[in-house]
Amino acid sequence: MEKTYYHSQKSASFVGRHARKKSDFATSPKTSDVSSAIDIYGDTAWRETVENVDDHNADEISLLIDQFATTLSSIDNKSDPPEVPNYVETFSKIIESKIVKYYSADGENKFGKTEEEDSFFLESVLRVGKLTTAFGDFPAGCNAAPSLDRVSVVLQRAMAFLEEEFRDLLEGSRDLKEEESGRSVLHEPERDKGGEQEFPGYSAEAVARMGRVATAMVASGYATECCQVYSVARRNAFTEALRCTEFDTVPIEEIQKMQREQLEGDISKWINTVKRCATVLFPCERSLCDAVFSQNETISAGLFSNLAQAVIIQLLNFVDAVVLTQQSAEKLFKYLDMYEALRDLILSIDRTCADEESSGELRSELTAARDRIGEAAVYLFFDLENSIKGDASKTPVPGGAIHPLTRYVMNYLEYAGVYKDTLEQIFQTNHILAQSLSSTKSDKSNDREIKNQNPNKPALQFSIQFITAVELLDENLNAKSRLYRDPSLRYIFLMNNGRYILQKIKGSTEILQLVGDTWYRMRSTVVRQYHKNYQRETWGRLLQCIGHDGCQVNGKVYKPVVKEKFKNFNLMFEEIHKTQSTWVVNDSQLQSELRVSISGVVIPAYRSFLGRFRQYLESGKQAEKYIKYQSEDIELMIEGLFDGNPNSMGRRRT
Structure with a gap:
């Protein structure tokens, strides 16, 4: 109307x-x-x-x-x-x-x-x-x-x-x-049928x-009136454009009271708005200014700068409010998205304004806001490290399975790996702040490790922090492993969690590039050592039961010792199987590797002992009393280990 x-x-x-x-x-x-x-x-x-x-x-x-x-x-x-x-x-x-x-x-x-x-x-x-x-x-x-x-x-x-x-x-x-x-x-410029840009x-x-x-x-001397008309019209158009992105200017006090979900939603709208400004609105607006005031480059630059500054002030007020909200490690990735959006907007301003003096103030304000977000991101990453060190739960995970802390930290770090270039830029910029926040001595050793991998290349700051976080997790897991009374279960726990960490690193190209092959191989060696330690603690003691020592006296087989060894083997094996069938190995490949390695040690030794001494036991029921399992029975029962099922005793072969 x-x-x-x-x-x-x-x-x-x-x-x-x-x-x-x-x-x-x-x-x-x-x-x-x-x-x-x-x-x-x-x-x-x-x-x-x-x-x-x-x-x-x-x-x-x-x-x-x-x-x-x-x-x-x-x-x-x-x-x-x-x-x-x-x-x-x-x-x-x-x-x-x-x-x-x-x-x-x-x-x-x-x-x-x-x-x-x-x-x-x-x-x-x-x-x-x-x-x-x-x-x-x-x-x-x-x-x-x-x-x-x-x-x-x-x-x-x-x-x-x-x-x-x-x-x-x-x-x-x-x-x-x-x-x-x-x-x-809001739409990008199109081209008309004649090929000219709209x-x-x-x-x-x-x-x-x-x-x-x-x-x-x-x-004619009426530049002021001309610019006033243009500024008001285009600012109204820009206000409409921002409204269509659903980004609203909200007072700082309200932002600080927002629940996490609502704040993240507003951050997403803000990011979309900034990206829209960087890729469409600002470039198109500058093109329009330059076309309308093609005979007056100084006026064009000034009008665009004033308009962009008015919009940017609204966007940066939101940044200032967000960094003042209560911090938690989970906010890191939204902050990184904001950082990247501002970084791209700065590049857009640089391209749009070229070397014009008017872009200096805009760039300065945007850079300052980007750096505030980057500094907040550093604090958030150290919140992760602090949460790792502060997790002192005293309840062991049943069956030596993967600890929830391991899953949380590695999923977090895996996601952080997607932002590795951005995080590296942030940590390079804020390396002094990062050093002041770090309370571990491992940073310097990690720095040396990375330099040893490539002496001619300076250590990447985020690589150091990433490795430090993994090593903090490793220290925490070692402490948690001592909650298990059974030494074998401790190594199962460490093996499970260590293998999960390796899988997460190997499964991400970005993370593997961060830590390097040398560090990854070192971690793999540690996990293999857990495997050896477990095998020694569990199956090494079992094999001692069927050792040939003491079975012969003066060149003759001493039957009471042989019988005792068979009896002890049976009791210990049944106890191991009963216990370790309830233990959990989540990774199917690791589970298979463990079973194969156990069989490779136990079966040949048992078969040798059985073949050497079974003939000296009386036949019939007395033989069955001591020889309860054939080699095939042992192998079948080993296949029932580590699946968390206490009833997986297997079926004896007759």
Whole structure:
């Protein structure tokens, strides 16, 4: 409804429309002059005197005006101006008649319909501007003063007209284009059928007209009014664009009270908005500025800088609020997303503004905000290290399975590996802060380890922190392993968790690059040692039961010792199987490796003992009393280990 009212004003006087629009701007001296000039234009009788002025010789008069302006400028004695010819008044009326004719009785705007007419009008406005400047060199009260007043009024009317047209092009053309095409100012520029680039919400033709109007206004000394109209229109458009991204400016106090889920949602909207600004809105806005003010690069740079700064201030206020919220390690990845978004926005500003001085302040503010986020990210990463050191739970995980802390830390570090380049940049920038926060001596040793892998390459700061976090986890797991009374179960626990850590590292290209092959092989050796220690603690003691020592006395088999060894073997094996069937090895490959290695040690030894001494036991029930298992039975029962099932005793072969 409001838009219908706005366009209906076209049929009324230009004065009413202009007065309504002028309330949007701060009034400058020139704007006040323009307003008073427009009041004269509202005079119907005067309008009729200029509406039908004969302009058939307009080109000839234009040349005469150029010559007269040159003559005025070349006069040395400014106190004695020449007589003003009649064609100056005629030229003034021709321009005023053009303004009147641009608006027909049906309210249709004729400006922009005929390129030849528009070009003549704009060139005429520039001539009036030159003529006004030339008259202005003469003192007040001279015989040229009335002519100066006359051309000044004409220029003011022309500027008021162009100002309104400029506003219409910025607001009306965009609204109309969006209605017709269904596109929004948020859309990337498209290309028309002729291959020329379109601008956000505007056709190439509309932008070209804006450029011609802007050039005329600036050249005529009305740059302030021109820039005001442009700034207000584009800032409104940008506000609309930001609103469409669903990012809202929220007071710091409310952000600090937000629950985690709501805050993360707002951060995601903020990130999308910043990315939108970096990839679409700012580049397109700068292209529009440069196209409209192609003859005035300084004005273009200043307008874009002012607009971008107003938007960036809103975005950075959010950053300041977020870094003041309560910190937790889980927020790290949202912070890293924010850091990357700001980093990309800085690159976009650098590309958009090139080496312009106006970009310096924008870049400085963005860089400072990015660094605040980076510093907060360092604190968050150290929160992870502190949480590892602070996890002092005294309840052992049943069956020696993977500890929840191991899963949490390695999943966290795996995700951090995706951001390894960003985190490296952050830790390089904040290496002094990182050193002050580190309370472990392992950082320096890790630094040396990484340098030893490649002496010619400086140690990556994030690699050091990553390895430190894994080693802190390792120290914590070693402490937790002592909660198990059974030494064998301790090694199962360490093996499970160590293998999980290795899998996470090997499964991520980014993490493997961080730690390096040398460090990974070192960790693999440690896990293999857990395996050996477990095998020695469990199966080494079992094999002692069937050792051949003491089985012969004076060259003869001593049956009581043989019987005792079979009896002890059976009891110990059954106890091991009963216990270790409830233990858990989550990784199927590790489970298979353990079973194979156990069988490879136990089966040959048992088969040898059985083959050597079974003949010395009496046959029948007495033999079965001591020889309860065949080699195949032992192998089958070993297959039931480490699956967490206490009933997996297997079936004896008969």
